Amino acid sequence: MDLADVTRDIKQADLLQMYYYLRLTRALEDRITALYRQGRIVGGVYTSNGMEAIAVGYASALERDDVIAPFHRDMGAFLIRGFTPGEVLAHYLGKRTGPSKGKDGNVHMGDLKRGMIGFVSHLADNLPVATGIALAFKMRGERRVAFTGTGDGGTSRGDFHEAMNFAAVRKLPVVFFCNNNQYAYSTPQRLQMAIHDVADRAKAYGMPGEIVDGNDVAAVYLASRRAIAKARAGEGPTFLEFKTMRMHGHSEHDPAKYVPRELLEEWKKKDPILKIEQLFSRLGYGDDAYFHEIGERVKKEVEIGVEFAEQSPLPEGPEVLEGVFATESEVES
Amino acid sequence: MIVANAQSEVTYLEAISQALDEEMARDERVFLMGEDIGAYGGAFKITEGFMAKYGEWRVLDTPLAESGFVGAAIGAAMMGLRPVVEMQFADFISCAFDQITEVAAKNHYRWGAAVPMVIRAPFGGGVHGGPFHSECPEGWFFHSPGLKIVAPSTPYDAKGLLKAAIRDPNPVLYFEHKFLYRRIKATLPSEDYIVPIGKADVKRVGHDISLITYGAMVHLALEAAELLAQEHIDLEIVDLRTLIPLDKDTIYESVRKTSKAILLHEDNKTGGIGAEIAALIAEDCFDRLDGPVLRIAPPDTPVPFSTPLEEYFLPKVSDIVAAARKLAAY
Numbered sequence: 001m002d003l004a005d006v007t008r009d010i011k012q013a014d015l016l017q018m019y020y021y022l023r024l025t026r027a028l029e030d031r032i033t034a035l036y037r038q039g040r041i042v043g044g045v046y047t048s049n050g051m052e053a054i055a056v057g058y059a060s061a062l063e064r065d066d067v068i069a070p071f072h073r074d075m076g077a078f079l080i081r082g083f084t085p086g087e088v089l090a091h092y093l094g095k096r097t098g099p100s101k102g103k104d105g106n107v108h109m110g111d112l113k114r115g116m117i118g119f120v121s122h123l124a125d126n127l128p129v130a131t132g133i134a135l136a137f138k139m140r141g142e143r144r145v146a147f148t149g150t151g152d153g154g155t156s157r158g159d160f161h162e163a164m165n166f167a168a169v170r171k172l173p174v175v176f177f178c179n180n181n182q183y184a185y186s187t188p189q190r191l192q193m194a195i196h197d198v199a200d201r202a203k204a205y206g207m208p209g210e211i212v213d214g215n216d217v218a219a220v221y222l223a224s225r226r227a228i229a230k231a232r233a234g235e236g237p238t239f240l241e242f243k244t245m246r247m248h249g250h251s252e253h254d255p256a257k258y259v260p261r262e263l264l265e266e267w268k269k270k271d272p273i274l275k276i277e278q279l280f281s282r283l284g285y286g287d288d289a290y291f292h293e294i295g296e297r298v299k300k301e302v303e304i305g306v307e308f309a310e311q312s313p314l315p316e317g318p319e320v321l322e323g324v325f326a327t328e329s330e331v332e333s
Numbered sequence: 334m335i336v337a338n339a340q341s342e343v344t345y346l347e348a349i350s351q352a353l354d355e356e357m358a359r360d361e362r363v364f365l366m367g368e369d370i371g372a373y374g375g376a377f378k379i380t381e382g383f384m385a386k387y388g389e390w391r392v393l394d395t396p397l398a399e400s401g402f403v404g405a406a407i408g409a410a411m412m413g414l415r416p417v418v419e420m421q422f423a424d425f426i427s428c429a430f431d432q433i434t435e436v437a438a439k440n441h442y443r444w445g446a447a448v449p450m451v452i453r454a455p456f457g458g459g460v461h462g463g464p465f466h467s468e469c470p471e472g473w474f475f476h477s478p479g480l481k482i483v484a485p486s487t488p489y490d491a492k493g494l495l496k497a498a499i500r501d502p503n504p505v506l507y508f509e510h511k512f513l514y515r516r517i518k519a520t521l522p523s524e525d526y527i528v529p530i531g532k533a534d535v536k537r538v539g540h541d542i543s544l545i546t547y548g549a550m551v552h553l554a555l556e557a558a559e560l561l562a563q564e565h566i567d568l569e570i571v572d573l574r575t576l577i578p579l580d581k582d583t584i585y586e587s588v589r590k591t592s593k594a595i596l597l598h599e600d601n602k603t604g605g606i607g608a609e610i611a612a613l614i615a616e617d618c619f620d621r622l623d624g625p626v627l628r629i630a631p632p633d634t635p636v637p638f639s640t641p642l643e644e645y646f647l648p649k650v651s652d653i654v655a656a657a658r659k660l661a662a663y
Contacts, residue, residue, distance in 0.1 A: 100444050110444035112411060118444035125436055128404020135405055136412035139364070139390050146408070159432075162401025169396060324478050326447035326502040331413070
């Protein structure tokens with residue numbers, strides 16, 4: 001991004017905060033990966049490694065009462081919405097203090113009070129759900145926005161198309177994004193679709209589609225902010241394609257040998273944290289000492305989280321029976 | 334628009350329409366979504382006149398995309414609205430299967446988000462609809478924890494159960510039998526009432542055999558009971574009304590009284606709701622049984638179109654009479 005654009009359009013404090021969340025996301029997910037390798041976390045571990053700028057960028061552009069139905073590589077959005085590293089780690093460890101009380105694991109966290117919709121493994125399932133959230137906002141005349149997305153693979157599903165179409169027909173205040181990290185598990189984009197840019201899909205629904213550098217947090221933030229403002233003004237949905245690269249396997253069990261090494265080497269140079277640090281150096285927003293200080297701060301926060309999670313109780317077996325049905329008092333009104 | 338009137342009889346279809354109208358008037362959070370429900374009034378005219386009264390946003394015509402609009406209803410429900418989705422035919426619910434079983438059914442259990450929504454699904458055969466307009470898909474959902482399922486057999490139950498479903502904080506599948514739409518009538522109370530979800534109803538008190546059923550089959554059972562009475566076989570007819578949560582108390586009370594049970598449904602036999610109830614009776618009432626638990630249900634085929642095929646497929650009064658005679662001999 002042009003330096004002049006950044007200084008004109010983004011407050012320094014906002015950018016510093018985004019840097020902090022990029023570092024916190026990286027530190028937390030690296031710690032989760034380490035716990036997985038030690039066998040202390042069971043099940044899948046899907047990280048946003050190398051893609052942190054997407055969730056940090058869009059979640060920073062939203063207002064507090066907007067609602068996010070995230071992709072499964074959006075840890076930064078949870079942290080920005082106030083999920084603590086302790087809560088997240090408790091969730092990964094299946095503890096009762098996690099947001100699902102042990103009922104679900106890994107990235108499947110949600111909390112309506114914090115405007116986070118629980119992720120569903122069936123990719124794109126939450127896109128129609130987000131259109132319904134936007135429909136509720138529109139019907140009640142609220143100036144709120146829903147923000148949702150899926151991966152390049154998820155855009156093959158019918159729910160992606162059904163959601164985009166319905167949102168466009170009814171001009172709903174929703175923003176869709178694609179985290180195009182080039183691989184859906186092992187399937188490369190060329191076997192997923194016959195188009196080069198996922199953004200082209202938007203044309204079919206009469207919706208603008210925009211290509212954004214997904215590793216540039218400032219670019220993600222600004223593109224998201226424009227789309228959100230448009231949605232909030234009643235001008236309908238936008239589709240944002242965040243181009244990025246999945247730097248780890250699909251899940252941490254997957255060595256991803258199907259990804260050419262050269263491709264990873266190329267994208268390593270575009271690492272979102274490296275990118276923002278280069279930007280900060282040029283803008284005079286921070287130097288190596290500052291980067292080190294933030295690194296120490298997030299490391300400490302993550303370790304406090306690990307301690308909390310490890311000391312938290314596991315659920316008791318019979319708790320499996322709780323919560324299949326809701327009671328009247330729990331319903332949002 | 335059907336105006337509630339204590340003096341006149343209403344059809345099963347009109348009872349459904351009344352319930353929707355009264356709930357929309359009572360609670361502004363209630364709104365309708367579905368294909369052709371607005372200006373056209375719905376394929377069966379349940380929502381005729383609704384758009385003029387409530388506007389195009391509360392009677393929302395959707396694109397032809399069941400998964401998309403069921404997903405949207407889930408989102409709206411989580412934000413505090415009370416969507417009532419119309420499947421044009423219950424058969425099309427298969428397009429929304431994933432949203433219903435993976436999203437709506439599991440949200441509260443997984444992360445505490447309630448999904449107060451209703452999906453109305455016109456189901457059942459006897460109307461020459463063929464394989465895609467006659468299905469009874471309730472069995473698919475009967476096996477998915479997190480959903481409530483109701484299937485009324487009378488205008489009174491149709492109205493009361495729909496109101497209860499709309500007021501329930503969970504996803505409720507409301508299976509309305511389209512064969513009954515204009516074939517049965519009743520005079521309904523003029524005051525507001527609900528039929529509680531989870532309560533079966535004994536539609537005929539008897540002493541010899543418990544016949545447990547729901548939906549249009551209730552009427553077939555009542556007809557058979559009159560014939561059997563002439564042979565001094567006294568059927569008790571338990572109308573389940575709610576399939577999930579199942580009213581085991583009423584089922585067991587009846588079976589323990591008669592010591593004999595027949596399950597009757599229009600969904601095909603294998604892995605059906607009758608199989609589950611037969612297993613429950615075997616587990617919990619075994620020492621009170623005087624004979625085998627029998628099932629009457631269509632064969633394991635799609636619902637056929639041609640009249641003789643569909644007549645062969647659907648349970649008949651003579652099937653019930655034959656099963657009752659067999660069981661009476663024990």
